[in-house]
Amino acid sequence: MRKPLMAGNWKMNKTIPEAISVVKALKSAVADVTDVEILICPTFTALYAVSNEVKDSNINIGAQSLFWETKGAFTGEVSPVMVKDTGCSYVIIGHSERRQYFGETDEIINKKMKAAITIGLTPIVCIGETLKERECNITFKVIEKQTRGGLTGLTLEQAALVVIAYEPVWAIGTGKTATPDQAQEVHAFVRKIYAEMYKDAAEKIRILYGGSVNSGNVSELMKKPDIDGGLVGGASLEVESFAKLVKYSKQQL
């Protein structure tokens, strides 16, 4: 049984006081949730303060990226041990914005993912096609390349720890969501590729959907058998919308 994961990616938003005020309110808004794992990914600067604030709550904290080396002359980078040190248990890797604006390739993503696992952080590895790729009917080719390239070289034990986020680039921050059927089709395909790579681990891993998820579309997406949660940008920035989203199963009652 895979426990659903709802992850908020705050991107480059919120100062430390702003972040603290949101998590304080979120803590009480979701205090009764036990059926969904909750994760917030603030900016690096707010990680330590936010993770102290959510100690002893049901909210987990993750970073939005990391570097693969442990320490040294890598100006501006943050190492896996430093991320862990702030109290994080997760890290997002290879978000499409990192691929697009910072040149992250599947090879870089693979290095970062291995470094995260080695230090004991759970990586959420992002994959997804652009609009042009979907229109050229190469979605599955792109998804297979990113899955095999970014997630290669793990032991079966390590492979079972990974989280994958399918985020069609055309759906991120655009208000356009993949339909539940479109998303399910890709999620099932990712699980099939992962099973070819890592056998039974494929049934254990959670595959999140990301791309304009909100409290209005989340329950339909979550009904699909291979959608195990969401990676949420815009709708995670406000307490009310994210709490509603986390409580999606209550909406169905």
Ligand code: PEP
């Ligand atoms: C994201 O940040 O990964 C994302 C999916 O953003 P949004 O929910 O705003 O589309």
